[in-house]
Amino acid sequence: MTTTGLGSVPGDDIREWTRAVLELVDLPFFPELPARxxxxxxxxxxxxxxxxxxxxxxxxxxxxxxxxxxxxxxxxxxxxxxxxxxxxxxxxxxxxxxxxxxxxxxxxxxxxxxxxxxxxxxxxxxxxxxxxxxxxxxxxxxxxxxxxxxxxxxxxxxxxxxxxxxxxxxxxxxxxxxxxxxxxxxxxxxxxxxxxxxxxxxxxxxxxxxxxxxxxxxxxxxSGIAVDVSLLNNAAWEQVAAAAEAGTKIYAGVVPTTGALPRPERAAEPLVRRWRELGLDPERLKQVVITPACGLAAAASVADARARLKLLRDVVDVVGEAADE
Known part of the structure; x- marks a missing residue:
C-alpha cells in the first residue's frame, strides 16, 4: 500500500517541505504553501x-x-x-x-x-x-x-x-x-x-x-479518485465501490487535517468497515492509497502536519492487516 499528501501544507519554507515529502510519504508530491x-x-x-x-x-x-x-x-x-x-x-x-x-x-x-x-x-x-x-x-x-x-x-x-x-x-x-x-x-x-x-x-x-x-x-x-472517507454517504460509497471494482485507484482520506491526532486503528476503521460492508475484494483494499482527509494547510503547525503525514504509514499497516484477516 501507498501513502501520499493532497498538496497544501502549512508554513512558508518550500525547501523544508520539498525535503519532507521525500521522507514522509511513499508517493512524493509537489508541495503547495498557501500561507505565502x-x-x-x-x-x-x-x-x-x-x-x-x-x-x-x-x-x-x-x-x-x-x-x-x-x-x-x-x-x-x-x-x-x-x-x-x-x-x-x-x-x-x-x-x-x-x-x-x-x-x-x-x-x-x-x-x-x-x-x-x-x-x-x-x-x-x-x-x-x-x-x-x-x-x-x-x-x-x-x-x-x-x-x-x-x-x-x-x-x-x-x-x-x-x-x-x-x-x-x-x-x-x-x-x-x-x-x-x-x-x-x-x-x-x-x-x-x-x-x-x-x-x-x-x-x-x-x-x-x-x-x-x-x-x-x-x-x-x-485513473484515480481522492475523497474524504469521513464525509461519504451511502450513495457515494456505492460509487466508490463501482469505481474500485472497475480498476480505478482509490485515494482514501482517513487522517483528519485538524484536531487531535487519532490512533492508527481509529483512522483506518471507517475505510475498513465500509469496504467489508460493501463486500469489496480485500485484495483491492491493499491497493488503496492512504491520504489525509484533505489538504493540510489548516493544520495547527508544520510539526502537526508532518505528524499527520507520518501517521499515514501506521494506518497502512492497520489496513493491510485487516485486508489479510
Missing amino acids: PYGDMISRTIAVLTELAADLQTVGWRLTGGGDARASLDQRRARAMLHEDLDVLEEYFDGYEGPLKVQVTGPWTLAAAVERPRGDKVLADHGARRDLAQALAYGVEQHVADVRKRVPGAEVLLQLDEPGLPAVLAGAVPTASGWSKHRSVDGPGAVELLSLFTGAAPTVVHCCAARPPIEVFTKSGA
Missing part, C-alpha cells in the same frame, strides 16, 4: 496559464485577455514563485526515480472562482469556460513536461483539485450580485471538460466534498 503570497491553489494554477492573462482584484483573479505579453504584475509574480519552487524541486529530486504527483485546480473549480474581463464568473459563459479549460489543459501539458524535464526519472501523476464541482453540478454557485445562482452544468458537460486533462499524465481527481461526483470523474478517464 500567490501560494494558494488558484494562484498556482493561474501561474500555469500561458495562453491567458489575468490580474488579481480584491474579489480574486480576473481574466484580462490572451498571451504572456498582457500578464499582470500579480500573474508574473505567481509564475516567478512557481518557477522558483520548481527549481527547488529539481534540486532536491536530483537523481530521483519513481512516482511524483503535481496538483492543479481543475477547470470547473477554476471557472467558478475566476471572473471574466467584464465581470461575473467564467462559469456564466459556456464559451468562456471552454476557452479557459482549453488554455488550462495546454498550460498543464507544458507544466507536466517541465516537471519531467527537471526530474527525468519521475513518473508524473497529475492531480486535479475539484472542490467546487459539486456546487457547479447542483447550480449552487452564486452570481456576482448574490441574488441568484449560476445555471447547473450536466454530467456529460462536466465530463467533456475534465477529459481534456486525462491524457497529459495518469490523472487523479480530488474532491473532499460530502457528495463527490465520482461517476463524472471516472467517465472523464481519470
Whole structure:
C-alpha cells in the first residue's frame, strides 16, 4: 500500500517541505504553501496559464485577455514563485526515480472562482469556460513536461483539485450580485471538460466534498479518485465501490487535517468497515492509497502536519492487516 499528501501544507519554507515529502510519504508530491503570497491553489494554477492573462482584484483573479505579453504584475509574480519552487524541486529530486504527483485546480473549480474581463464568473459563459479549460489543459501539458524535464526519472501523476464541482453540478454557485445562482452544468458537460486533462499524465481527481461526483470523474478517464472517507454517504460509497471494482485507484482520506491526532486503528476503521460492508475484494483494499482527509494547510503547525503525514504509514499497516484477516 501507498501513502501520499493532497498538496497544501502549512508554513512558508518550500525547501523544508520539498525535503519532507521525500521522507514522509511513499508517493512524493509537489508541495503547495498557501500561507505565502500567490501560494494558494488558484494562484498556482493561474501561474500555469500561458495562453491567458489575468490580474488579481480584491474579489480574486480576473481574466484580462490572451498571451504572456498582457500578464499582470500579480500573474508574473505567481509564475516567478512557481518557477522558483520548481527549481527547488529539481534540486532536491536530483537523481530521483519513481512516482511524483503535481496538483492543479481543475477547470470547473477554476471557472467558478475566476471572473471574466467584464465581470461575473467564467462559469456564466459556456464559451468562456471552454476557452479557459482549453488554455488550462495546454498550460498543464507544458507544466507536466517541465516537471519531467527537471526530474527525468519521475513518473508524473497529475492531480486535479475539484472542490467546487459539486456546487457547479447542483447550480449552487452564486452570481456576482448574490441574488441568484449560476445555471447547473450536466454530467456529460462536466465530463467533456475534465477529459481534456486525462491524457497529459495518469490523472487523479480530488474532491473532499460530502457528495463527490465520482461517476463524472471516472467517465472523464481519470485513473484515480481522492475523497474524504469521513464525509461519504451511502450513495457515494456505492460509487466508490463501482469505481474500485472497475480498476480505478482509490485515494482514501482517513487522517483528519485538524484536531487531535487519532490512533492508527481509529483512522483506518471507517475505510475498513465500509469496504467489508460493501463486500469489496480485500485484495483491492491493499491497493488503496492512504491520504489525509484533505489538504493540510489548516493544520495547527508544520510539526502537526508532518505528524499527520507520518501517521499515514501506521494506518497502512492497520489496513493491510485487516485486508489479510
